[in-house]
Amino acid sequence: SQKIEQNSEALNIQEGKTATLTCNYTNYSPAYLQWYRQDPGRGPVFLLLIRENEKEKRKERLKVTFDTTLKQSLFHITASQPADSATYLCAFSGSARQLTFGSGTQLTVLP
């Protein structure tokens, strides 16, 4: 069955640096790969969606790439700020709309 893995459970970086989070999947490429942010005690918040025929998507300081050869998506936050500290979740969906989530990466941006 399809599996989705986020390599790092936790990532600490210095303020102002670029944070790069990794999401890998097995088997077939999902039609849509999405990234969400979750703060403690709250529901996930949608950030970006990238389709399997797209290489890259940007939104303000966020960038997502999708490499179907490597079966990998990278999520970048440039000029990171302490307010970016949260758990970031990747998720995929296909023609079936429900999401399959990775276990998340907890990002801490140190001032």
Next chain:
Amino acid sequence: NAGVMQNPRHLVRRRGQEARLRCSPMKGHSHVYWYRQLPEEGLKFMVYLQKENIIDESGMPKERFSAEFPKEGPSILRIQQVVRGDSAAYFCASSPGQGESYEQYFGPGTRLTVT
């Protein structure tokens, strides 16, 4: 435009009681999804509903769990005869469900504690 609303935010039940979790989707959204997040685990899909229809319940335990999304009113996730293992955060999400809108909008969750 109000977001996805869930209530109650916290629910305590004794073993054997019933839990009812409610979800009102965003205005204009006709698709509702329920997910469960167990302590120290990721979000797991449970059920996907449209108005008056269950589209996919493959992630929902066969016994004790049921879900509905009536023509009028919120979606309800019902857990009968709760056990300690049901203690978790239950999140509802909604989406427009048409065209290319595959992103989902989540509510704040209901934290169920079974004592």
